[in-house]
Amino acid sequence: MDLAQIGKIAKEAKTELGSLHTIRKNETLLSAADNLVKDSKKLLEANKKDMENARANHMPDGLCDRLLLTEERIEQMAAGIRKVAALDDPIGEVILEKKCPNGLVIGQKRVPLGVVGMIYEARPNVTADAFALCFKTGNAVILKGGSDALYSNIAIVQSLRSTLESEGIVRGAISLIEDTSRETTTAFMRMNDDIDVLIPRGGAGLIRAVVENATVPVIETGTGNCHIYVDESADFDMALDIIFNAKTQRIGVCNACESLVIHEKIAREFLPLLTRRLGEKNVEIRGDERAAALADEIVPATEEDWGTEYLDYIISVKTVSDVTEAIAHINKYNTGHSEAIITDSYQNAEKFLNEVDAAAVYVNASTRFTDGFEFGFGAEIGISTQKLHVRGPMGLLALTSTKYIIRGNGQIRP
Amino acid sequence: MDLAQIGKIAKEAKTELGSLHTIRKNETLLSAADNLVKDSKKLLEANKKDMENARANHMPDGLCDRLLLTEERIEQMAAGIRKVAALDDPIGEVILEKKCPNGLVIGQKRVPLGVVGMIYEARPNVTADAFALCFKTGNAVILKGGSDALYSNIAIVQSLRSTLESEGIVRGAISLIEDTSRETTTAFMRMNDDIDVLIPRGGAGLIRAVVENATVPVIETGTGNCHIYVDESADFDMALDIIFNAKTQRIGVCNACESLVIHEKIAREFLPLLTRRLGEKNVEIRGDERAAALADEIVPATEEDWGTEYLDYIISVKTVSDVTEAIAHINKYNTGHSEAIITDSYQNAEKFLNEVDAAAVYVNASTRFTDGFEFGFGAEIGISTQKLHVRGPMGLLALTSTKYIIRGNGQIRP
Numbered sequence: 001m002d003l004a005q006i007g008k009i010a011k012e013a014k015t016e017l018g019s020l021h022t023i024r025k026n027e028t029l030l031s032a033a034d035n036l037v038k039d040s041k042k043l044l045e046a047n048k049k050d051m052e053n054a055r056a057n058h059m060p061d062g063l064c065d066r067l068l069l070t071e072e073r074i075e076q077m078a079a080g081i082r083k084v085a086a087l088d089d090p091i092g093e094v095i096l097e098k099k100c101p102n103g104l105v106i107g108q109k110r111v112p113l114g115v116v117g118m119i120y121e122a123r124p125n126v127t128a129d130a131f132a133l134c135f136k137t138g139n140a141v142i143l144k145g146g147s148d149a150l151y152s153n154i155a156i157v158q159s160l161r162s163t164l165e166s167e168g169i170v171r172g173a174i175s176l177i178e179d180t181s182r183e184t185t186t187a188f189m190r191m192n193d194d195i196d197v198l199i200p201r202g203g204a205g206l207i208r209a210v211v212e213n214a215t216v217p218v219i220e221t222g223t224g225n226c227h228i229y230v231d232e233s234a235d236f237d238m239a240l241d242i243i244f245n246a247k248t249q250r251i252g253v254c255n256a257c258e259s260l261v262i263h264e265k266i267a268r269e270f271l272p273l274l275t276r277r278l279g280e281k282n283v284e285i286r287g288d289e290r291a292a293a294l295a296d297e298i299v300p301a302t303e304e305d306w307g308t309e310y311l312d313y314i315i316s317v318k319t320v321s322d323v324t325e326a327i328a329h330i331n332k333y334n335t336g337h338s339e340a341i342i343t344d345s346y347q348n349a350e351k352f353l354n355e356v357d358a359a360a361v362y363v364n365a366s367t368r369f370t371d372g373f374e375f376g377f378g379a380e381i382g383i384s385t386q387k388l389h390v391r392g393p394m395g396l397l398a399l400t401s402t403k404y405i406i407r408g409n410g411q412i413r414p
Numbered sequence: 415m416d417l418a419q420i421g422k423i424a425k426e427a428k429t430e431l432g433s434l435h436t437i438r439k440n441e442t443l444l445s446a447a448d449n450l451v452k453d454s455k456k457l458l459e460a461n462k463k464d465m466e467n468a469r470a471n472h473m474p475d476g477l478c479d480r481l482l483l484t485e486e487r488i489e490q491m492a493a494g495i496r497k498v499a500a501l502d503d504p505i506g507e508v509i510l511e512k513k514c515p516n517g518l519v520i521g522q523k524r525v526p527l528g529v530v531g532m533i534y535e536a537r538p539n540v541t542a543d544a545f546a547l548c549f550k551t552g553n554a555v556i557l558k559g560g561s562d563a564l565y566s567n568i569a570i571v572q573s574l575r576s577t578l579e580s581e582g583i584v585r586g587a588i589s590l591i592e593d594t595s596r597e598t599t600t601a602f603m604r605m606n607d608d609i610d611v612l613i614p615r616g617g618a619g620l621i622r623a624v625v626e627n628a629t630v631p632v633i634e635t636g637t638g639n640c641h642i643y644v645d646e647s648a649d650f651d652m653a654l655d656i657i658f659n660a661k662t663q664r665i666g667v668c669n670a671c672e673s674l675v676i677h678e679k680i681a682r683e684f685l686p687l688l689t690r691r692l693g694e695k696n697v698e699i700r701g702d703e704r705a706a707a708l709a710d711e712i713v714p715a716t717e718e719d720w721g722t723e724y725l726d727y728i729i730s731v732k733t734v735s736d737v738t739e740a741i742a743h744i745n746k747y748n749t750g751h752s753e754a755i756i757t758d759s760y761q762n763a764e765k766f767l768n769e770v771d772a773a774a775v776y777v778n779a780s781t782r783f784t785d786g787f788e789f790g791f792g793a794e795i796g797i798s799t800q801k802l803h804v805r806g807p808m809g810l811l812a813l814t815s816t817k818y819i820i821r822g823n824g825q826i827r828p
Contacts, residue, residue, distance in 0.1 A: 014771065015741075015745070015769050015771075018768075018769075019768060019769065098790070100788075100790070104779055104783065106789060106790075113801050113802075114771065114801060192625070196800075196801050196802075197801065197802055211606070211629050212629055215625050215626055217631070217632070217634075217800055217801075217802045218631070219802070220631075235824075238823075238824040241824065241826055242824065242826055244826075245826035245827060246826075249826075249827060327429075331429070349821075353819050354432070354433060355429050355432075355433065357428065357429075357528065358817070359817065359818060360817075360818040360820060361817065361818070361819055361820070362820045362821075362822065363820070363821050363822060364821070364822045364823050364824055364825075365518055365820055365821075365822025365823075365824070365825040365826075366825060366826045366827050368826070368827035369518065369820065369825070369827055370818075374514075374827070375520060375818075376512070376514070376520075386610075386631055387527050387528060387610050387611065387631075387815035388527075388610075388611055388631045388633070388802055388803040388815070389802040389803040391815050391816050391817065391818075392816075392817075392818050401801035401802070401805050402805050402806075403772070403773065403774075403775065403805065403806075404773060404774040404775070404784075404789075404805075404806050405767050405775055406774060406775070406776045406777070406779055406783065407763075407776075407777050407778070407779075408776065408777060408778045408779025409652075409778050409779075410649075410652040410655065410656065410778055410779070411778075411779040411780060411783070412655055412656055412658075412659035412660075412663075412779075412780045412782070413659060413663060413780050413782035413783055413788070
C-alpha cells in the first residue's frame with residue numbers, strides 16, 4: 001500500500017475505532033497477545049533476517065541487542081499487551097458537565113486523538129507496544145519503524161492484523177510504512193489531512209529531524225541531559241548513592257544523570273569521595289577547572305560537555321557558588337527532562353523545585369524514577385520534554401483529546 | 415532590538431515571571447489598564463497613522479474597522495485587562511499528589527508555558543489581550559502583529575512596558591517584533607531554543623503559513639467551516655431560528671455557520687421556508703442538484719463550496735439520505751470547529767455527538783456559542799481546532815503546562 005492509501009484507511013477507521021466498546025477492545029488485545037506468542041516462529045525467522053543484515057552492516061552491539069527477538073522477549077511483548085488490556089479505558093470519560101443560565105448543557109468528554117503516527121528506531125517491541133496503547137485509546141496507528149527492523153515489524157504487524165481481522169475490527173487500525181526512504185518519511189510527517197499527531201521515539205537526531213520537517217503536530221519525546229545538584233547542606237552518603245544510581249544503573253536511558261553541579265564549598269571534600277564511588281564502574285569524570293584541580297581523576301571538560309547526553313560511563317562536573325548559579329546552569333543546558341537537588345535546606349529545595357524548568361524536578365531522589373510505570377500510569381508511550389499537551393511520562397491519557405458536547409433545545413446567541 | 419535579543423530577554427524573564435505572586439500580577443494588570451486609558455491620546459495618534467496608511471493602501475472596510483481605535487475601544491481594552499486581573503490564577507495549582515510505596519511523594523503542579531509567541535493580523539486589541547492573558551499565567555509574550563497595525567502596536571506596547579517598568583517587573587515580559595518582514599517572521603517561528611509555544615490568530619492563510627513553517631510547537635486556532643444538519647425529525651421553526659442565528663448574527667466569525675446538510679425527506683418542504691428566512695438578510699444559497707431543483711433561489715454549488723469558509727452572506731446546502739451520510743459529509747469537509755444537528759431523534763442525536771469529529775458538537779443549538787466567554791472561561795485567547803493540548807475555546811488554562819515535583823529522602827531505583 002502506498003502512503004496515501006495508508007493515510008486514507010487510517011482516517012476512515014477513526015469513527016469505528018472511537019466507538020468500540022471497552023470489552024471488545026480488551027478481548028481483541030488479549031487475542032492479539034495470544035496470537036503473537038503463537039506466531040513466535042514466524043517472528044523469530046523474520047527477526048533472524050534483520051539480525052543477519054544488521055551484523056553484516058556492523059551495527060553496534062547495543063543496537064543489535066535492542067533489535068533482537070527471543071521467545072522470552074515475545075512473551076514480554078505479549079505480557080505488555082495484556083497489561084494494557086487490564087488498564088482503565090479513558091475514552092468517553094466526562095471531565096466536565098455544567099448547565100448554562102440559558103439552559104444549554106455543556107459537557108467535555110475524553111475522545112481519541114484520531115490517527116497517531118509513530119516514528120521510531122530499530123526496536124520491534126515498540127511496534128506491539130504502540131499498537132496496544134493506541135488501540136486501547138481508540139486511535140488508529142501508522143507505524144514507521146527503523147529500516148533495520150523491517151522484517152520483524154512486518155511479521156509483528158501481520159500477526160496483529162490477522163487478529164484484528166478475525167475479531168472483525170476495521171483494517172485501518174494498524175498500518176506499517178514499509179518504504180523506509182527519507183522521502184516517504186518526510187511525506188508522512190506532512191500528512192496533516194490524515195494524521196492528527198506524530199510521536200517520534202528515538203535518539204536526538206531522529207527527534208530533531210521530525211521537529212524540523214513535520215507539519216503534523218508533534219509530541220517531542222525524551223532526550224535527557226539530566227543534572228544532579230549537590231548543595232552545600234547535602235548528606236554526602238545520600239548524594240553518592242543517588243548519583244551512583246542515576247549515572248550507572250542503566251547508562252543508555254533518557255533519565256540517567258549526565259551532569260553534576262557541585263557547591264564550591266563542599267567540592268574539596270566531596271569530589272574525592274565521588275571519584276572513588278564512580279570509579280567502581282570506571283566512570284570518566286569531566287570537570288570545570290576548579291573541579292579538575294581537586295581530584296586527579298577528573299579530566300577537563302569543554303563547553304560541549306555541558307550540553308551532551310553521553311548515554312555512556314561519562315559524567316560532567318560543574319562547580320557553582322550557590323543554588324542560583326546552579327539553577328541558571330541547569331536551565332541553560334538541560335533538555336527539560338529530569339533534574340535533582342540533594343540538600344537539607346528547605347529554602348534551596350523550594351527554590352530549585354520552583355525555578356528549574358523541566359518535566360520532573362526532584363529533591364533527594366534519583367532522576368531514574370521519571371518513568372510511566374514508576375509514576376503509576378501502568379504504561380508508557382514515551383516521555384514528553386515539551387510543554388504542550390503532556391509533559392513527562394506519557395500513559396494512556398496522553399493519547400486522548402477532548403470534545404465539547406453541547407445539548408440544547410433551540411438556544412440561539414442573543 | 416533584533417530578534418535574537420528579543421528571544422534572549424524573554425527567555426531570561428521566565429523564571430521571574432513564573433514566580434510572581436498573584437497579588438503582584440493583578441496589581442500590575444490594573445495599573446496597565448489605567449495607564450492605557452491615560453495614554454489614549456498617544457494611542458489614537460499612532461492609530462491615525464496606521465489608518466491613513468491603510469486607507470491609502472485600499473484596505474477593505476471590514477479590516478479597517480478592526481484596525482480602528484477609538485476612546486471607547488481603548489476603554490474596552492482596559493476593561494478586558496481588568497477582567498483578566500479578576501480571574502483566578504491557575505499557576506501553582508496542585509493537580510495531583512500521591513505517595514509511592516517507596517515513600518516518594520509525586521506532585522503535579524500547573525506552571526506557565528514559558529515564552530509564548532503570538533502571530534496575528536492588524537487587530538490592535540489582540541496586543542493588549544494577549545499581554546494580559548500571558549502575564550496573568552506567568553508567561554513572557556513576544557508579539558508579531560500585522561504590519562498595518564505597527565504604529566498602534568508600538569504605542570500599546572510602550573504603554574504596557576512603562577507600567578511594567580514602574581511596577582519593577584522584568585523587561586522581557588512583553589516584546590514586540592517591529593520588523594514585519596517575511597524572513598523575520600519565519601525566523602521567529604523557528605526559535606525553538608527561546609520560545610515554548612506559538613499561537614497564530616487570524617485567517618486561514620496566516621494559520622497555514624505558521625503550520626507550514628514553524629518548528630516551535632503550534633496551537634492551531636480557528637478557521638471554522640461549521641455545519642448544521644437538519645434531520646428528518648427536526649422542528650422546522652427551531653431549525654430556521656438556529657440557522658438564521660448561526661449564519662447571519664455575525665458573518666465574519668469562525669463559529670458562524672457556512673454549510674447546511676438537509677435530510678432529503680424534508681428538503682421539499684423545508685427549503686422554501688429556508689430561502690424565505692435567509693432571504694431577509696439576502697443570503698446567497700448554493701445547493702447540490704437536488705436542493706437547487708427544489709427552490710428557484712438556490713444556485714448550483716461546486717465541489718469547492720463544500721470546503722469554503724465564506725465569512726459572508728453565503729451558505730451551501732447539501733442533501734443527504736440519512737444521518738450517516740450527513741456525518742460522513744461533515745467529517746470530510748469540516749475544519750474541526752463547531753457542528754450542530756437539529757433533531758428530535760435520540761438515536762441520531764447521540765450518533766452525531768459521538769461520530770462527528772470537531773471541537774464542539776451541538777444538538778438543537780446554534781454553533782455561535784463556541785466561545786471562551788459563553789463557555790464561562792472569563793477570557794479567550796483563541797479557539798483551538800487541533801487535538802493536542804487544548805481543543806475548543808482557550809482560556810487561561812490553555813496557557814499553562816504542568817511540572818512533576820518529586821520529594822524524597824534518598825530514594826534510588828532498584
